[in-house]
Amino acid sequence: MNIKRSLPDFCTSYHDAVRAELEKVIDSSPSALRNMLRYHMGWQDEHGCPCRGESGKFIRPTLCLLSCEAVGGDTSQAMPVAAAVELIHSFSLIHDDIEDASYDRHHRPAVWRLWGQPQAINAGDAMFALAYQALLKLKEKGIADDKIAISTRMLSLACLELCEGQYLDLEYENRLDITVDDYLGMAAKKTAALLAVSTALGAYVSSEYSRVVDSLHLFGRELGMAFQIRDDIMGIWGMEENTGKSAGDIPRRKKTLPVVYGLQHSAGKGKASLQKLYAQEFIVGEDIAEVKRVLERSGARAYAENLAEQHYHRALAQLEATGLDSSRKAPLKEIACFLLKRDF
Amino acid sequence: MNIKRSLPDFCTSYHDAVRAELEKVIDSSPSALRNMLRYHMGWQDEHGCPCRGESGKFIRPTLCLLSCEAVGGDTSQAMPVAAAVELIHSFSLIHDDIEDASYDRHHRPAVWRLWGQPQAINAGDAMFALAYQALLKLKEKGIADDKIAISTRMLSLACLELCEGQYLDLEYENRLDITVDDYLGMAAKKTAALLAVSTALGAYVSSEYSRVVDSLHLFGRELGMAFQIRDDIMGIWGMEENTGKSAGDIPRRKKTLPVVYGLQHSAGKGKASLQKLYAQEFIVGEDIAEVKRVLERSGARAYAENLAEQHYHRALAQLEATGLDSSRKAPLKEIACFLLKRDF
Numbered sequence: 033m034n035i036k037r038s039l040p041d042f043c044t045s046y047h048d049a050v051r052a053e054l055e056k057v058i059d060s061s062p063s064a065l066r067n068m069l070r071y072h073m074g075w076q077d078e079h080g081c082p083c084r085g086e087s088g089k090f091i092r093p094t095l096c097l098l099s100c101e102a103v104g105g106d107t108s109q110a111m112p113v114a115a116a117v118e119l120i121h122s123f124s125l126i127h128d129d130i131e132d133a134s135y136d137r138h139h140r141p142a143v144w145r146l147w148g149q150p151q152a153i154n155a156g157d158a159m160f161a162l163a164y165q166a167l168l169k170l171k172e173k174g175i176a177d178d179k180i181a182i183s184t185r186m187l188s189l190a191c192l193e194l195c196e197g198q199y200l201d202l203e204y205e206n207r208l209d210i211t212v213d214d215y216l217g218m219a220a221k222k223t224a225a226l227l228a229v230s231t232a233l234g235a236y237v238s239s240e241y242s243r244v245v246d247s248l249h250l251f252g253r254e255l256g257m258a259f260q261i262r263d264d265i266m267g268i269w270g271m272e273e274n275t276g277k278s279a280g281d282i283p284r285r286k287k288t289l290p291v292v293y294g295l296q297h298s299a300g301k302g303k304a305s306l307q308k309l310y311a312q313e314f315i316v317g318e319d320i321a322e323v324k325r326v327l328e329r330s331g332a333r334a335y336a337e338n339l340a341e342q343h344y345h346r347a348l349a350q351l352e353a354t355g356l357d358s359s360r361k362a363p364l365k366e367i368a369c370f371l372l373k374r375d376f
Numbered sequence: 377m378n379i380k381r382s383l384p385d386f387c388t389s390y391h392d393a394v395r396a397e398l399e400k401v402i403d404s405s406p407s408a409l410r411n412m413l414r415y416h417m418g419w420q421d422e423h424g425c426p427c428r429g430e431s432g433k434f435i436r437p438t439l440c441l442l443s444c445e446a447v448g449g450d451t452s453q454a455m456p457v458a459a460a461v462e463l464i465h466s467f468s469l470i471h472d473d474i475e476d477a478s479y480d481r482h483h484r485p486a487v488w489r490l491w492g493q494p495q496a497i498n499a500g501d502a503m504f505a506l507a508y509q510a511l512l513k514l515k516e517k518g519i520a521d522d523k524i525a526i527s528t529r530m531l532s533l534a535c536l537e538l539c540e541g542q543y544l545d546l547e548y549e550n551r552l553d554i555t556v557d558d559y560l561g562m563a564a565k566k567t568a569a570l571l572a573v574s575t576a577l578g579a580y581v582s583s584e585y586s587r588v589v590d591s592l593h594l595f596g597r598e599l600g601m602a603f604q605i606r607d608d609i610m611g612i613w614g615m616e617e618n619t620g621k622s623a624g625d626i627p628r629r630k631k632t633l634p635v636v637y638g639l640q641h642s643a644g645k646g647k648a649s650l651q652k653l654y655a656q657e658f659i660v661g662e663d664i665a666e667v668k669r670v671l672e673r674s675g676a677r678a679y680a681e682n683l684a685e686q687h688y689h690r691a692l693a694q695l696e697a698t699g700l701d702s703s704r705k706a707p708l709k710e711i712a713c714f715l716l717k718r719d720f
Contacts, residue, residue, distance in 0.1 A: 062540035064547070127501060131494035150475035150546050153497055157471060158539035160504055164532040168525060177521030181512060184528055188508040195502035196406035202494050203408070 040370050042363060043094050046107070046114075050093040053115040057166045061158060068147055068155040069162075072126055074138055078146045088138075091371070092117040092227060095255070096234035098367060099248050102360045105238020112169040113237055116187060117230045119163035124194055124226075126156035131202060132284075163187070175237050183233055190229035197222025204287055208295055208307055215292045216257070223263075224256025231255075231364075247354040251364070254347035259371050261340040264288035268324065269333065270375060282320045285310055289339070290332035291323075298330035344372045384714050386707060387438050390451070390458075394437040397459040401510045405502060412487055412499040413506075416470055422490045432482070435715070436461040436571060439599070440578035442711060443592050446704045449582020456513040457581055460531060461574045463507035468538055468570075470500035475546060476628075507531070519581050527577055534573035541566025548631055552639055552651055559636045560601070567607075568600025575599075575708075591698040595708070598691035603715050605684040608632035612668065613677065614719060626664045629654055633683070634676035635667075642674035688716045 039047075058069050070076045077083045093114035100110035128134070129142035130149055136142060144152035167187060170180045200218040204210045231252030235245045267281035268290055281288050287295075287310070294306055306326050309315050315323060327333060347368055351361050383391075402413050414420045421427045437458035444454035472478070473486035474493055480486060488496035511531060514524045544562040548554045575596030579589045611625035612634055625632050631639075631654070638650055650670050653659050659667060671677060691712055695705050 061536060062543070064540060064543045124501075127497050131497055149493075151543065153471050153475055154539055154542045154546065156497075156501075157468075157504065158536060158543075160501065161532045161535035161539060164508065164528060165536070168529045168532070171525060177525050181515060181521050181524045181528075184508060184525075185512045188505050188512070191505035192405060192502060192509070195498055195505060196408060198498045199406070199408045199495065199502075202498065 039089055039091070039094060040366050043098075043367065046094050046097050047090055049107075049111065050090045050097075050114050050118065053111045053166070054118060057115055057119065057162050057169075060165070061162055065155055065158045068143055068151065069122075069159055071146070072122060072137075072143050072155070072159075074140070078141075088118065088122070090114075090118060091259075092121055092230040094367065095227060095252060095364075096230040098363045099231040099234030099252075100238050102248070102354070102356055102364055103235045103239040103244055104360070105235065109170075109173045109175060110234050110237050112167055112173060113183065113230070113233045115169075116163045116167035117226060117233070119159055119166055120187065120191060120194070121226060123156045123159035123163065124198070126152055126159060128198065130156075131198070134284075160191075170237060179237060183237060186229055186233060186236075190225045193221040193225035197225070205285075207287075208310060210287060210292050211296060212289070212293055215287075215289055219257060219260045219289070220253070223260040224253045227256035227259065228252035244354045244356065247350045251347050251350040251354075251368075254343045254350060255368050255371060258340045258343035258347060258368075261289055261336050261343065262372060262374065264290060265333065265336050265340070266375065268327065280320075282323050283315050285312070285315055290327050290336050293335050294327045294330045294332040297332070297335075298326055302326040302329055340372060344368060383433055383435070383438060384710050387442075387711065390438050390441050391434055393451075393455065394434045394441075394458050394462065397455045397510070398462060401459055401463065401506050401513075404509070405506055409499055409502045412491055412495065413466075413503055415490070416466060416481075416487050416499070416503075418482055418484070422485075432462070432466070434458075434462060435603075436465055436574040438711065439571060439596060439708075440574040442707045443575040443578030443596075444582050446592070446698070446700055446708055447579045447583040447588055448704070449579065453514075453517040453519060454578050454581050456511055456517060457527065457574075457577045459513075460507045460511035461570060461577070463503055463510055464531065464535060464538070465570060467500045467503035467507065468542070470496055470503060472542065474500075475542070478628075504535075514581060523581060527581060530573055530577060530580075534569045537565040537569035541569070549629075551631075552654060554631060554636050555640060556633070556637055559631075559633055563601060563604040563633075564597070567604040568597045571600035571603065572596035588698045588700065591694045595691050595694040595698075595712075598687045598694060599712050599715060602684045602687035602691060602712075605633055605680050605687065606716060606718065608634060609677065609680050609684070610719065612671065624664075626667050627659050629656070629659055634671050634680050637679050638671045638674045638676040641676070641679075642670055646670040646673055684716060688712060 054073065058073065059066060061069060067080055071078055074088065075082065096114045096117055097107045097110055100107050125137060126143050129137055130144045130152055134142055135145060143155055164184065167184060168180065170183065197218050201222055204214065204218065228249050232245055232249035235248045239245065267286065267288055291310065295310065298306055305322060309319055309323055348365065351364055398417065402417065403410060405413060411424055415422055418432065419426065440458045440461055441451045441454055444451050469481060470487050473481055474488045474496055478486055479489060487499055491499070508528065511528060512524065514527065541562050545566055548558065548562065572593050576589055576593035579592045583589065611630065611632055635654065639654065642650055649666060653663055653667055692709065695708055
C-alpha cells in the first residue's frame with residue numbers, strides 16, 4: 033500500500049492560497065475571538081505566538097478547488113467556497129470535541145480544554161458565522177447574485193445534514209444495537225454531505241448548473257463515505273502518532289464501522305466479549321488488543337476495507353459520468369486514491 | 377407605570393403569521409432534531425405532545441415586521457427575515473443556557489437539561505443553520521438576489537457581533553473590575569446588534585437602501601440597549617413569576633448593569649460588602665436582600681432606569697430622523713414604549 037502523510041504534491045499549491053483566504057476571513061473577526069479561532073486552525077499557540085504545529089490538511093477546500101479546475105473554472109473565483117467549507121468543518125470540530133469530550137486535536141489540547149466549554153461553544157458559533165462571511169466574498173469575485181444565494185442555500189443544507197449526522201452519532205453512543213445501515217446513514221450525513229457540497233460548489237460557481245455539477249456532487253458524497261470508513265479503520269488499526277488522536281477509537285468506545293459490524297456479525301464468545309467491553313465506560317489495557325482480535329476475526333476489518341474500496345470505485349464512476357477529459361479528471365482521481373490509502 | 381405582560385394588541389396579528397413561518401422552517405429540519413427545536417420554541421413538551429406553555433414573545437420578528445410596515449412594505453415579503461432573526465435568537469438562547477449553566481427557560485427546563493449538553497449544542501447549531509434556510513426564502517417572495525445576498529451578509533455580521541458580545545459576557549463573569557462602559561459595549565453586541573438588524577432588514581427588503589434603513593438600524597440598536605437595561609433591572613427587582621427565570625440574576629452573580637454600576641460607584645462598607653458577595657460562588661438568603669439594598673443606595677437602580685430612558689429617547693429620535701409620517705411611526709413608537717416599561 034502506498035503510504036503518504038501529506039496531500040499529493042500538486043495540492044500544496046492550493047494550501048497557501050486557502051490559508052491566505054482563511055486568514056483574511058478569520059482576522060476580520062472580533063479580536064477577542066480571533067485568538068481561539070487562530071489557535072484552533074493551528075496557526076498560533078494559546079498565547080498568540082505563531083506556531084509551526086500541524087494544521088488541517090484542507091481536504092475539503094482542496095477537493096473544492098480541484099473540482100473547480102476540473103470544469104475549467106478559475107480557482108481564485110472558487111476560493112470563497114473553499115474557505116467556507118473549511119470553516120464549517122472547523123466549527124463542527126470545535127463543537128464535536130466538546131460533545132465527544134475529546135481532549136486533543138492534532139496533538140494539541142482541544143479549544144475547550146484551554147478556554148473552557150462555554151467560550152469554546154461560542155467560538156464554534158463565531159466560526160460558523162464566519163463561514164457565511166467567507167462564502168459571501170463570492171460577490172467580490174464577480175459571481176452572480178443568484179449563484180451566491182443558491183450556494184448559500186446548498187451550504188446551509190449541508191450544515192443541517194451535518195447536524196443530523198452528529199445527532200445520530202451521539203444518539204448511537206450508548207446503544208449496542210446499531211446496524212451497519214444505521215451507521216452508514218449517519219456517516220453519509222456527518223461526513224459525506226460536507227465533502228459533497230465542497231466538490232459540487234467548486235464546480236457550480238465556475239460553470240453552469242448541470243449534470244456535471246450533479247455528478248461531482250455524487251463524486252464528493254461517495255468519496256466522503258470512503259474517507260470516513262478509512263478514518264474508522266485508522267482509528268482502530270492506525271498508529272497513534274499518525275492519527276493525532278489521543279487514545280484511538282477503542283479506548284473511547286467509539287462505535288465506528290468495524291465495531292458496529294463486529295457487534296452485528298461476530299458470534300459466540302467473541303460477540304459476548306465485544307458486547308461486554310462496549311457496555312463498559314472505558315476500554316483499557318489488554319482489552320484493547322482483545323477488541324482488535326475479535327474484530328479481525330469477525331471479518332470487520334476486511335469488510336470495512338472492502339466497503340471503502342467500493343465507495344471509492346463508485347466515486348470514480350461518478351467522475352467518469354461527468355464526461356470530462358481524462359486530463360481534467362486526473363487530479364480528482366489522484367486525490368481520491370490518496371484519501372483511500374492515507375494512514376492518518 | 378403602565379404594566380403589561382404581553383405585546384400590545386396590534387402585535388398579536390403578527391404572532392400567528394410568524395409562528396406559521398417558523399413552523400414551516402423548523403418542520404423542514406431532520407425529524408430527529410425537530411423534537412428538541414419544537415420543544416425549545418415552547419410548542420411541545422419533551423415527549424412531543426403539543427403544549428400550551430409560554431413561548432417566546434417574538435419581539436425581534438415583530439420589530440422587523442413593524443419596521444417593514446413603517447416604510448410601506450408588504451410584511452409577507454419580510455416574513456423570512458422575521459423568522460430568521462427569531463431563529464438566530466433561539467439558537468443563541470440554547471447555547472447561552474449551556475454556557476451560563478441556566479437551568480430554566482420560560483419556566484421549563486432548558487434543552488440541555490433534558491437532552492444533555494452534547495445534543496443541545498448540536499441542536500443550537502441546527503437552529504443556526506435553519507436561520508439561513510429561513511432567510512433564503514426571500515427568493516420565494518420575489519426579493520431580488522442582490523438584496524438576498526446583502527441581507528445574508530448583514531445577518532451573519534450581526535451573528536458575529538452576538539458571539540463577540542457573548543465572549544465578553546463570559547469573560548466578565550469572573551472579574552470585579554468591569555466598568556459601565558465595558559458593560560454597555562458588551563450589551564451593544566450581545567443584545568442590540570440583533571434587534572438592530574431586525575429593524576434594518578425589515579425595512580431594507582421592502583424598500584430601497586437609504587437613510588431610512590440606516591435610521592431604523594440605529595433605532596433598533598438604541599431600543600436594544602434600552603431593552604437590555606430593562607432586562608437587567610427586572611433581573612434584580614422584577615418578580616420571578618414574570619421574568620420566568622429560575623433564580624434571578626443576584627443568586628447567579630450575574631454582573632448586569634446595576635451591579636457593575638454598584639461595584640464602580642458604591643463606597644465604604646457597601647462597596648466592600650458587594651465585592652465580597654460577588655467574589656463568592658453563589659449569593660443566597662439574606663445576602664440577596666443585602667445586594668439589593670447596597671445597589672439601591674449606590675444609585676444603581678436610578679442610574680439604570682435613567683439610562684434605559686435615555687436610550688429609549690435616542691431610539692425615538694432615530695425614528696424621527698426617518699422622516700416617515702406620524703401614522704407610520706406610531707406602531708414602532710408604541711412597541712418601544714412597551715419594551716421600556718415591560719415587567720418581564
